Amino acid sequence: MSSEGFPRATAYLQCIETTCRATYDASERIYTCEQCGGLLDVQYEWQRARLFDVLETFDARRASFHPHDTSGVWRFRELLPFVTSPAQIVTLGEGNTPVWDAPRSAGYAGLKRLAVKHQGLNPTGSFKDNGMTTGMAQARRLGARAVACASTGNTSASLAAYAARAGVHGIVFIPGGRIAYGKLAQSLDYGAVTLQIEGNFDDAMRLVRELARTTPLYLLNSVNPFRLEGQKTIAFELLQQRRWRVPDWVVVPGGNLGNVSALGKGFKELHNLGLIARLPRLAVVQAEGAAPLAQWYAAGQTGNLAPVARPKTLATAIQIGNPVSWLKAVRALEWTNGVCAVVSEQEIADAKAMLGRDGIGCEPASAATVAGLRRLVSERVVDPDADVVAILTGNALKDPDFTVQYHTGQLYTDAERETHLTHAEGKLVPTFANTPRQVPADATVLRQVILDLLETPPA
Numbered sequence: 001m002s003s004e005g006f007p008r009a010t011a012y013l014q015c016i017e018t019t020c021r022a023t024y025d026a027s028e029r030i031y032t033c034e035q036c037g038g039l040l041d042v043q044y045e046w047q048r049a050r051l052f053d054v055l056e057t058f059d060a061r062r063a064s065f066h067p068h069d070t071s072g073v074w075r076f077r078e079l080l081p082f083v084t085s086p087a088q089i090v091t092l093g094e095g096n097t098p099v100w101d102a103p104r105s106a107g108y109a110g111l112k113r114l115a116v117k118h119q120g121l122n123p124t125g126s127f128k129d130n131g132m133t134t135g136m137a138q139a140r141r142l143g144a145r146a147v148a149c150a151s152t153g154n155t156s157a158s159l160a161a162y163a164a165r166a167g168v169h170g171i172v173f174i175p176g177g178r179i180a181y182g183k184l185a186q187s188l189d190y191g192a193v194t195l196q197i198e199g200n201f202d203d204a205m206r207l208v209r210e211l212a213r214t215t216p217l218y219l220l221n222s223v224n225p226f227r228l229e230g231q232k233t234i235a236f237e238l239l240q241q242r243r244w245r246v247p248d249w250v251v252v253p254g255g256n257l258g259n260v261s262a263l264g265k266g267f268k269e270l271h272n273l274g275l276i277a278r279l280p281r282l283a284v285v286q287a288e289g290a291a292p293l294a295q296w297y298a299a300g301q302t303g304n305l306a307p308v309a310r311p312k313t314l315a316t317a318i319q320i321g322n323p324v325s326w327l328k329a330v331r332a333l334e335w336t337n338g339v340c341a342v343v344s345e346q347e348i349a350d351a352k353a354m355l356g357r358d359g360i361g362c363e364p365a366s367a368a369t370v371a372g373l374r375r376l377v378s379e380r381v382v383d384p385d386a387d388v389v390a391i392l393t394g395n396a397l398k399d400p401d402f403t404v405q406y407h408t409g410q411l412y413t414d415a416e417r418e419t420h421l422t423h424a425e426g427k428l429v430p431t432f433a434n435t436p437r438q439v440p441a442d443a444t445v446l447r448q449v450i451l452d453l454l455e456t457p458p459a
């Protein structure tokens with residue numbers, strides 16, 4: 001196996017708290033600072049002289065067939081030098097996600113143009129794969145035999161797949177109640193031990209963190225800084241696809257706030273290394289019912305973030321009340337002169353339908369980006385001429401119920417269903433509904449339907 005481009009480890013862990021800044025060896029099995037409990041960064045002693053032409057190396061690898069080069073994460077391995085042996089790498093060819101124009105969504109948001117990078121086209125259907133491959137590499141480096149996470153779905157799906165590929169136990173803690181079926185299906189299929197906790201996401205998180213201290217489980221939630229190392233490569237791949245031209249804005253949905261933190265770190269590292277001339281501005285978008293970061297900003301950015309006790313949104317991937325990485329997110333927004341926006345359930349649902357009209361399916365959480373942009377353009381924070389990229393985080397097929405309910409006028413913010421609806425309120429308006437039509441099995445009738453249809457332009 002080629003070890004080309006796998007530099008010797010120059011990595012260490014460092015507490016992000018400015019009053020602490022304690023450092024640890026990268027081979028220590030810790031998730032937060034032992035001194036103060038703060039979040040940790042993976043840091044590197046860069047050998048700048050060796051990195052001056054690294055972008056050319058990254059570009060050259062696009063012609064290679066080696067799995068470490070075709071991975072949209074490990075292609076950038078000079079900027080992930082915590083790996084001590086290529087044998088630690090478990091790859092499913094993660095990353096490699098397309099960047100597309102979304103002209104209708106651009107118009108809807110009030111922008112001249114909009115590009116979307118669809119992380120939902122990862123092997124398990126979300127950007128979690130970018131981080132899971134690096135988290136799993138660190139797990140292998142530490143010799144872990146079992147990996148675990150708490151998750152509303154996509155992290156479990158990804159962990160389950162990478163654990164299966166690595167041949168270690170995968171254990172996922174999922175909250176009781178609403179969880180998108182596509183994601184649960186994946187965890188089960190990939191053979192993870194799936195523990196449905198009688199509690200919400202935050203309860204599941206607290207339990208798994210405790211168990212990672214008291215048992216040999218290796219924790220692969222995004223509190224683990226090695227996850228974010230993989231997610232930072234979304235920034236690298238995006239820029240590579242743009243010939244290293246930096247956009248004005250990059251927009252992401254925010255749940256646990258790991259992804260915005262990772263993007264911030266990725267862009268900042270490229271900038272610090274002199275590989276890009278400026279930073280894009282980051283915008284993170286939260287759902288109204290799960291917007292603790294937006295509330296912290298609105299309340300004047302003082303003290304600690306106040307968790308939302310009962311986070312509520314149909315965008316289950318961002319239904320998080322107590323985001324682990326909030327301080328890293330604040331730092332990323334500081335670095336990039338970024339902003340935090342809030343959107344309603346109705347705005348998320350309509351933005352998702354608008355992306356659909358561009359031929360782009362995504363999870364509800366992902367559509368929060370376009371909804372957020374619409375707000376930010378109308379508030380004159382984002383210029384209509386700006387060069388904007390929205391990161392679509394998850395695949396449409398993760399949560400098909402949401403989509404069908406929207407288009408058939410049956411999407412409610414509060415609903416209980418057994419086989420049929422037993423209780424429903426808070427109906428969302430299917431602004432851009434595309435409802436299936438009942439027609440007889442009769443060619444004469446259908447002929448007329450089709451001829452009528454051809455009289456009008458396509459939707």
Ligand SMILES: *Cc1c(COP(=O)(O)O)cnc(C)c1O
Pocket residue numbers: 126127128154155222253254255256257258259260317318363365366393394395
């Ligand atoms: C995990 C996830 C998010 C939220 O990302 P954070 O890093 O937790 O902020 C958004 N959308 C999808 C589809 C996700 O899987």
